[in-house]
Amino acid sequence: GESVGLHLPTLSVQEGDNSIINCAYSNSASDYFIWYKQESGKGPQFIIDIRSNMDKRQGQRVTVLLNKTVKHLSLQIAATQPGDSAVYFCAENWDNYGQNFVFGPGTRLSVLP
Amino acid sequence: KAGVTQTPRYLIKTRGQQVTLSCSPISGHRSVSWYQQTPGQGLQFLFEYFSETQRNKGNFPGRFSGRQFSNSRSEMNVSTLELGDSALYLCASSLAGTQNTEAFFGQGTRLTVV
Numbered sequence: 001g002e003s004v005g006l007h008l009p010t011l012s013v014q015e016g017d018n019s020i021i022n023c024a025y026s027n028s029a030s031d032y033f034i035w036y037k038q039e040s041g042k043g044p045q046f047i048i049d050i051r052s053n054m055d056k057r058q059g060q061r062v063t064v065l066l067n068k069t070v071k072h073l074s075l076q077i078a079a080t081q082p083g084d085s086a087v088y089f090c091a092e093n094w095d096n097y098g099q100n101f102v103f104g105p106g107t108r109l110s111v112l113p
Numbered sequence: 114k115a116g117v118t119q120t121p122r123y124l125i126k127t128r129g130q131q132v133t134l135s136c137s138p139i140s141g142h143r144s145v146s147w148y149q150q151t152p153g154q155g156l157q158f159l160f161e162y163f164s165e166t167q168r169n170k171g172n173f174p175g176r177f178s179g180r181q182f183s184n185s186r187s188e189m190n191v192s193t194l195e196l197g198d199s200a201l202y203l204c205a206s207s208l209a210g211t212q213n214t215e216a217f218f219g220q221g222t223r224l225t226v227v
Binding site: 095 | 156157158207215
């Protein structure tokens, strides 16, 4: 598959451990955020979203935290599995009526056996 | 249900040529967005079409254009190709095209300009 990013920051975690992936977003007017997962050879896949009126949202094995004061998002993955190995992107949007998202640079998560 | 289909998957073009990429959204989806993905710049929004109208446009030169047909299929065109246009071009479709409507991405078209 193609290389998503040759020089992405990489997070290596042991299988079964928790992972925390961080993202600094750019626009203080952004009011909606998404975390995406991109596996090699595939397009990004939606993981979880959060609105700016929330500071935490939980899904299945994933939690997103939002800190608007410092424009920071984090994605926590519980009990990380080999299938979680991928590149993770945060994306922000400030247009209620559009899909024009601004993506972060991405973090490569590598799960060690 | 079939996912988002992008054709072709791979393309090699010569500098100065033009290229047309195609995206077939999920059935019933009316919004199609296009993104360019490169190792240096990451994922960048190109434009969004909704009901055959361009609704949003990213910060790309006029050589990049697109359109959407009445069946929601979309094409993007790049004229006068430059080496820097080499990238993975992704399209995403969503049902309503609002901010919080989940978008589904295709596998992308890998364009190489030589």
